[in-house]
Amino acid sequence: MTPDTHVDAETALDHAPAGHKDDLRLWLRMLSCARLIEAEIRRRLRARFDTTLPRFDFLAQLERAAEGLTPGEISRRMMVTGGNVTGLAARLEEEGLIERRAVREDRRAVTLRLTPQGRREFARQSAAHEEWVAELLGGLSATDRAALLRLLDRTRRGVRAAMSEGGA
Amino acid sequence: MTPDTHVDAETALDHAPAGHKDDLRLWLRMLSCARLIEAEIRRRLRARFDTTLPRFDFLAQLERAAEGLTPGEISRRMMVTGGNVTGLAARLEEEGLIERRAVREDRRAVTLRLTPQGRREFARQSAAHEEWVAELLGGLSATDRAALLRLLDRTRRGVRAAMSEGGA
DNA sequence: AGGAGATAGTTTAGGCTTCAAGTTTTCAAG
């Protein structure tokens, strides 16, 4: 009945890959789950606001910074490269959603901030986005949500630890 | 002490967004967790094998199909567009990892399959990939892994259900 | 001051991805 006993017997003979397959299964499931939700959100952003997830994330960063942010700071917060920020900023500025402003103390730098139009537009998108997520995750019980939140946090910390140990 | 009571009192006045913020938090945490792992795997694929995650996924699909697959079938399994498959296949063929073969019964179609070199190369990559995942997720206890697997499955089913209901 | 090295930002080349339009082939009626 249980193929597990066979697999266990088999892998136990090798030199350690005990839970390796389980970890792989876990990772693939997490990935497919995240991609499923992400793809749906991208679809809806495009369909209803003619925008993209990176643009939305970009505006979200600026929304929380009343004084604006430099490209470098946005790059760090979004965990993308500087060149990427340059391109996104160019398109968002072109659309009138953000504006550039020179920094007095440092002539290399510039701050990006939302225009009034950008602020209005992001408010609309953000409200819809929040509802979409609630709709998609609505099937989960409060207990499951809490448990999942805790486990994901634990996972993330574990991954970071593993990365700073061996991955340097 | 607990801002929660304040938030609850506040949102309870609105017309329903009870757990909306919680759902958003849950989604953002899941996304950051998945992106963290994925980014690390991409980095390592590039650093050690000079390849990318889409290429790796592509080879993985072919590995499991002894008779090869058509671009259309790969497109469906990887959940990407046909044009995307065309481009990936062109580069992988160029590198000698896959080969094209005409389909006897349908002259529109073609099957893609691993070359011997592709099979060898994927075996190397796949073994490393499995170890990386185990390393990154290794911090989790067996109990946590099992719980997480179950919760993610539940989440995915819930999302699919929500998508087929309202999202049509 | 002057110059080495760090930092902020941009540019460039190339890969990934989608959408929309196009080609060739198949299939199903008529």
Added chain:
DNA sequence: CTTGAAAACTTGAAGCCTAAACTATCTCCT
């Protein structure tokens, strides 16, 4: 047959993303 719709695949344009090279500015040490 033949004609029209559907299917398999490719192409082209545009956006996203990275790594690496480049420009301009700043900082700090002497």
